[in-house]
Amino acid sequence: MELSRAALIAEVRTSLGNFSIDLNYTGARRTVSHFMRLAKGEQPWLDEKTGQIRSGVPFYNGLKFYKKEGSAASIPKYIQAGARYPDDPAVFISNEKQGAGYVIRDEIRHYAGTSTLVVPHGLYTVSMANTGPHSSSSQFFINLVNDTWWNERNSAFGVVQQQFIEYPENGSPYVSYNGRDVVNAIHAASQNVTIYSVKFRITNNTPTEFDSSEQATELPVFYNRQISSLMHTPTNVVLNYDSVVPASETRVWFSLNLFNWSPFPSATTYASAGAAPVITFNHGGARQLFLRSTMAAYPVSTVPDSLDGEIIRIALGKPYAQPQTNVVQLYFDPNGLEHTYYSYTSQSWGTFVYSLLQGGPYHGDMEVTYDGSENVTYQLYFGGANQWVTEDEQMRAIINPDASAPIEARWYYQ
Incomplete structure (x- = not known):
């Protein structure tokens, strides 16, 4: 009934039943680490509607499988979750681009000297959603057909298991759900299904060679960023910052009453090096405005300062x-x-x-x-x-x- 090999399992409990994911912690170490840290609340993340930095808060609890594709034969069949505010007009971020406030690199690996993928896509694979190379954040999808279209495009990191096993405190383990039936039912449901929790356990022997913190050094650090000066004109607000932080992204949120916050759609800037950032945006004629500014500082940047010699x-x-x-x-x-x-x-x-x-x-x-x-x-x-x-x-x-x-x-x- 249980997997005989050492395995790292994600137990996903939803409003329509439970399913488990066999996480490929050897083939997609960075992606599995990031997913675990977000789900457990170990990785700080940014609330993209309010601009608040959340620490110690499990990211996926309460989110919904908001996207269900595959009603037509020509469309890949999958379900997708990980967007906090789908279809919310106050967020000013499209559903597909919502996330945890930062992006991670793709992890599309091949066996040495071959074009064979280490973690290919197939039936019931779990993969990071993206809007282009190296743009994944928190959203993931589950492939409900044997569709390899996602290969070379998305980072797969696990497979939904057929059996969801309960481990009562008193008594023997037992199978409570067919996990693959559950994800198919989520796709067929008329209402969006809610994720209650994502928890992790190991089978057989602990996969001691995997440590979810070993990849954390590549994830960004969030700061509340101080605005050094502000200039207000009849149409615009100009924000100045007193320092430049290499490989950092600065965002601005506004409120008219300190209760309801929204991001300025255009008030985002990325700084590589050089001058401190300056952000300009149209205030829409507001006479009173409260601002909140945050910064995500990336410890790793792969964009070169120059292409000379390449x-x-x-x-x-x-x-x-x-x-x-x-x-x-x-x-x-x-x-x-x-x-x-x-x-x-x-x-x-x-x-x-x-x-x-x-x-x-x-x-x-x-x-x-x-x-x-x-x-x-x-x-x-x-x-x-x-x-x-x-x-x-x-x-x-x-x-x-x-x-x-x-x-x-x-x-x-x-």
Whole structure:
């Protein structure tokens, strides 16, 4: 009845029944650690509606499976949870982008020298939801069909088990639910199902080689950030901060009465290095305004200060530059003088200039002008080599948000 091997199990209790997740703590160490810390209240998180920093509060308790996809045959079938305020107009954050107030890196690992995933997607896999590379936060989904579309896109970290086993204080363990029937019932339910709690236990022998705190050093630290000066104009408020904290994101919330708070949709800034941040936003004519400012300081940032000396190959469509059509390869001069590119489409060389604006700890926007004519903006995601991952994993990927066809790229170190 119980798994015979050592396993780390997440017990999820809901308003429609309970199910358990066999967490792949060897194949997705960072993702499992983050999920555990959020669920147990060990990882501080940011209430994205009020701007309050929550410590010691289990994140998932009381949240709902708010998203249920798969009513049509062409749509992947899954259920999703982890958004605190779905469909709340006062949050000004779309459902898919809500989270714990920060993002984590993807953990898409391959066996050494192969393209085989360590944790592939399949029937009843549990995976982190995202809105692009390295944008996962708190939301997770459960795959209800044997759908591998998510491979190379999302970080899978566990599988829903068929048996949910109760362990009474007095008496023998017994199976109380078929966990897979429960998640299917959540998908079929007419009302959103509430998560009561997420707790953890081990089977057989303790997985002693796993420690949920070992990956915590990559998670951000939250601070209430002091505003050094404020300027009020008939239309705008300008906030100044007295210091710059590298790899940090500053946000601002407002209230008219100190009871109801909302975030300013545009009052978010990411600082990599250099000058202290300045935030400007429209106050809508308010004569009285209360402000709250927080900062998430990331201990790890994978976005380089400069691309000089590197090579980026940008390929429209898949697979990567095979065959080598619709491909441009950018060569960044080591001295930062004259950058050149080669177009496989026209089989021609040229020069370009660029600027790199860091937009977060793992991505930035690069504006490129080719030979003084064509101006293109690429959004770059610098994931870096994941910890516990073999050396064949490279930085990935590049996406042009304005292109109709997906842009993928590989990053080459010199």
